[in-house]
Amino acid sequence: MKSCDEVKKRIGELAALPAVELPAGIHEHLVGCAACTRALAAARLGRGLLAAADGVEPPAGFADRVLGALPDRAPSRAEAELWRLGWGLVPAFAATAVLLLILYQANPTSGPIGLVPAEGLSAGERLVLEASPPEPDAVLAAVMEGGGT
Numbered sequence: 001m002k003s004c005d006e007v008k009k010r011i012g013e014l015a016a017l018p019a020v021e022l023p024a025g026i027h028e029h030l031v032g033c034a035a036c037t038r039a040l041a042a043a044r045l046g047r048g049l050l051a052a053a054d055g056v057e058p059p060a061g062f063a064d065r066v067l068g069a070l071p072d073r074a075p076s077r078a079e080a081e082l083w084r085l086g087w088g089l090v091p092a093f094a095a096t097a098v099l100l101l102i103l104y105q106a107n108p109t110s111g112p113i114g115l116v117p118a119e120g121l122s123a124g125e126r127l128v129l130e131a132s133p134p135e136p137d138a139v140l141a142a143v144m145e146g147g148g149t
């Protein structure tokens, strides 16, 4: 059984071989190793594309760059870009989270109803916002009110 390191070291050479001509040890490793199979497939595809494009051998270090672009080695440029955009949203999110935290801490027992003045609520709204279980009287009042929403 060959190691991942050996496959990666020889990937340029291996990509040049038809699949049936791969050394037995390498083939055996590829069967059990998805990462190396992907890497070799990518190197082979890259070789094929380059060969089709202008009929030359891939430049030196090409296979290394293919390997470097694989997700299990390092995050790709596109992923890094996505994270950068995500971080741009953090300040707005953090501000919202802090605001909610302050509001909830100011009213530790009353919960969400502390966010709005209770006098302004209809019986139905109070029923929804206040802690369960609902009072039978409150349920009756909400029903009599006629579905306040």
Ligand SMILES: [Zn+2]
Pocket: 003, 004, 005, 007, 029, 033, 035, 036, 037
């Ligand atoms: Zn491997």
